[in-house]
Amino acid sequence: MKSVNLKRLAQELNLSVATVSRALNDRYDISQATKDRVRELAAKLNYEPNPYASSLRRQRSGTIGVVVPEIANHFFSLAINGIEEVARLNHYHVLIYLTHEDYQRELDIVRLLAGGRVDGVLLSAASTSYTDTHLEMLRERGIPLVFFDRVHQAPDNAQITTDDYESGYKATRHLLDVGCRSVAHLTIAPTLSISRRRMQGYIDALLDGGLRYDPSLVLHAQGRREQDVEMIQDLLHQRPGVDGIFAAVESLAVGTYEACRVLNRRIPHDVRVIGFSNLEIAALLDPPLTTITQPAYAIGKEAAKVLFKAVLKNVPVSSGHSLELKSELFIRESTFPAPKLVKSA
Amino acid sequence: MKSVNLKRLAQELNLSVATVSRALNDRYDISQATKDRVRELAAKLNYEPNPYASSLRRQRSGTIGVVVPEIANHFFSLAINGIEEVARLNHYHVLIYLTHEDYQRELDIVRLLAGGRVDGVLLSAASTSYTDTHLEMLRERGIPLVFFDRVHQAPDNAQITTDDYESGYKATRHLLDVGCRSVAHLTIAPTLSISRRRMQGYIDALLDGGLRYDPSLVLHAQGRREQDVEMIQDLLHQRPGVDGIFAAVESLAVGTYEACRVLNRRIPHDVRVIGFSNLEIAALLDPPLTTITQPAYAIGKEAAKVLFKAVLKNVPVSSGHSLELKSELFIRESTFPAPKLVKSA
Numbered sequence: 001m002k003s004v005n006l007k008r009l010a011q012e013l014n015l016s017v018a019t020v021s022r023a024l025n026d027r028y029d030i031s032q033a034t035k036d037r038v039r040e041l042a043a044k045l046n047y048e049p050n051p052y053a054s055s056l057r058r059q060r061s062g063t064i065g066v067v068v069p070e071i072a073n074h075f076f077s078l079a080i081n082g083i084e085e086v087a088r089l090n091h092y093h094v095l096i097y098l099t100h101e102d103y104q105r106e107l108d109i110v111r112l113l114a115g116g117r118v119d120g121v122l123l124s125a126a127s128t129s130y131t132d133t134h135l136e137m138l139r140e141r142g143i144p145l146v147f148f149d150r151v152h153q154a155p156d157n158a159q160i161t162t163d164d165y166e167s168g169y170k171a172t173r174h175l176l177d178v179g180c181r182s183v184a185h186l187t188i189a190p191t192l193s194i195s196r197r198r199m200q201g202y203i204d205a206l207l208d209g210g211l212r213y214d215p216s217l218v219l220h221a222q223g224r225r226e227q228d229v230e231m232i233q234d235l236l237h238q239r240p241g242v243d244g245i246f247a248a249v250e251s252l253a254v255g256t257y258e259a260c261r262v263l264n265r266r267i268p269h270d271v272r273v274i275g276f277s278n279l280e281i282a283a284l285l286d287p288p289l290t291t292i293t294q295p296a297y298a299i300g301k302e303a304a305k306v307l308f309k310a311v312l313k314n315v316p317v318s319s320g321h322s323l324e325l326k327s328e329l330f331i332r333e334s335t336f337p338a339p340k341l342v343k344s345a
Numbered sequence: 346m347k348s349v350n351l352k353r354l355a356q357e358l359n360l361s362v363a364t365v366s367r368a369l370n371d372r373y374d375i376s377q378a379t380k381d382r383v384r385e386l387a388a389k390l391n392y393e394p395n396p397y398a399s400s401l402r403r404q405r406s407g408t409i410g411v412v413v414p415e416i417a418n419h420f421f422s423l424a425i426n427g428i429e430e431v432a433r434l435n436h437y438h439v440l441i442y443l444t445h446e447d448y449q450r451e452l453d454i455v456r457l458l459a460g461g462r463v464d465g466v467l468l469s470a471a472s473t474s475y476t477d478t479h480l481e482m483l484r485e486r487g488i489p490l491v492f493f494d495r496v497h498q499a500p501d502n503a504q505i506t507t508d509d510y511e512s513g514y515k516a517t518r519h520l521l522d523v524g525c526r527s528v529a530h531l532t533i534a535p536t537l538s539i540s541r542r543r544m545q546g547y548i549d550a551l552l553d554g555g556l557r558y559d560p561s562l563v564l565h566a567q568g569r570r571e572q573d574v575e576m577i578q579d580l581l582h583q584r585p586g587v588d589g590i591f592a593a594v595e596s597l598a599v600g601t602y603e604a605c606r607v608l609n610r611r612i613p614h615d616v617r618v619i620g621f622s623n624l625e626i627a628a629l630l631d632p633p634l635t636t637i638t639q640p641a642y643a644i645g646k647e648a649a650k651v652l653f654k655a656v657l658k659n660v661p662v663s664s665g666h667s668l669e670l671k672s673e674l675f676i677r678e679s680t681f682p683a684p685k686l687v688k689s690a
Contacts, residue, residue, distance in 0.1 A: 048460025115393025286631030
């Protein structure tokens with residue numbers, strides 16, 4: 001590496017390395033003229049301080065880590081955009097890690113981050129994640145951690161989430177309002193915070209609507225596209241009375257569309273569909289999909305803001321920093337009431 | 346930071362720091378028994394070597410940088426998944442940087458990376474990027490660089506791209522084959538390699554099809570959703586004869602759908618639409634969208650493989666490593682020939 005280092009700057013300027021270093025760090029004991037000379041040459045030669053040497057000196061890496069299940073997903077890509085915006089304003093780098101919904105990988109990543117590569121961590125749990133012992137490691141090392149969206153139930157964590165219970169309730173209630181009498185719920189790992197809350201909203205809305213909660217109408221997907229679509233086909237086939245589907249995640253709403261296509265079931269006439277989704281083109285689907293849409297970008301931003309408070313101002317992260325943002329219901333054709341149902345209502 | 350460092354391991358084991366370090370690095374002069382003792386305690390205490398200290402020693406950061414215009418885009422999120430897979434197999438970290446299509450930001454990022462934070466860089470150029478002087482910096486510092494998809498025309502660069510010219514030709518040819526006689530082309534920055542190649546394919550297919558090339562039917566979008574949709578509306582309004590649209594990027598195919606909806610133009614009856622897209626749900630749109638689909642995941646993987654050859658085996662990156670992968674045409678309803686056109690053909 002023919003890098004421009006302090007030594008080379010010092011040689012060219014006929015100064016000592018220490019003087020050059022102090023000039024670049026704006027120390028009081030260096031004259032303005034010298035500072036100007038050093039900075040001019042540093043700019044000309046594109047000098048960048050060695051980040052690892054600086055990190056060792058400052059005990060700061062200038063980097064935060066973001067751990068997410070996947071990025072080929074609108075929620076996470078929008079949330080990362082929000083995080084990245086805040087990081088940029090703080091002159092910080094963002095290291096992105098993908099767990100691919102694998103607890104073991106999440107564990108490995110957290111262990112590695114606990115080694116001091118980052119100054120703080122933002123994490124959204126993998127669907128197979130079931131303990132938070134690995135997160136204790138970060139705490140022990142004094143590396144602040146903020147959860148977003150998919151959270152662990154450890155005490156005194158800062159968690160930026162959305163109103164999952166209320167949204168699950170609202171989604172189910174909406175299906176009942178448009179005439180559904182047998183509503184299935186498609187969701188992911190039951191251990192996950194968001195799954196539990198959305199499902200509790202589903203159950204309570206059913207009961208408040210005078211319906212029975214039938215656990216056999218709740219299906220847990222594996223996150224493998226083809227199998228999930230088959231699972232939905234089986235449901236629609238074996239339970240022909242199902243007239244409404246509430247999907248807890250975007251991929252399962254899309255999977256429901258695919259399953260209905262295969263079985264020639266019409267949406268909304270035969271079955272009405274609502275799903276959590278940040279799909280920008282939900283309105284261009286056939287039919288346009290009714291969604292519960294999370295403020296993904298804002299979640300990322302808020303989580304990053306809390307983290308930077310901890311990182312830069314040494315404010316310890318605590319549950320007092322937790323925030324719950326509101327999701328929004330967008331009603332589209334996939335839950336339009338069928339004409340006869342409107343009449344009978 | 347209450348971190349577990351070499352010193353603490355040494356104290357607990359009653360060994361010297363040097364011995365502990367050599368044991369962890371599997372040096373020949375340390376007995377197997379000592380290595381076992383050291384490793385056992387290191388595992389128990391979740392010891393992780395200080396990455397910055399290791400980096401300084403090894404002159405390796407164990408990290409690669411990926412610079413992309415955005416991630417809320419299926420092409421890039423899939424490509425990053427491919428990159429991340431290869432990095433993981435090589436026990437490397439992936440730092441992701443977003444330029445948001447801003448040349449200045451791309452410049453800042455590259456300057457920063459040239460400072461030695463990463464061992465190699467994968468880059469897909471911002472649409473406003475017009476010179477590659479900033480990339481010279483990486484070369485000067487001996488940091489290997491591999492371009493993917495959106496490339497700069499510097500000599501001796503390794504570039505992993507797709508057959509953009511052939512795909513642009515194929516897309517336009519397909520529109521002519523289904524009866525279109527006035528085909529507009531929607532694209533992004535004309536300075537961008539992918540734009541130029543796709544557009545040249547468009548022009549040649551028109552000429553080969555016996556049609557005239559009309560530059561006023563080529564529109565360059567700004568990448569701002571609402572303005573882009575308005576631009577397409579203006580085109581459809583002012584040029585009612587346009588019966589085919591070839592969108593060079595996904596967002597412009599989606600924008601065409603939105604514009605057609607506003608103007609009540611039917612796809613494919615009034616206007617046929619084809620677009621480059623990695624949208625998984627292209628088949629669920631109304632109507633299903635005909636696409637040219639790039640092998641995004643494979644592009645990411647191949648680019649990362651070339652980079653790791655350079656990083657780990659000190660093979661200099663050169664144009665000899667360049668690869669061109671093939672995109673695929675998926676014909677769907679948005680380009681179905683209208684019945685009367687089939688008869689007249």
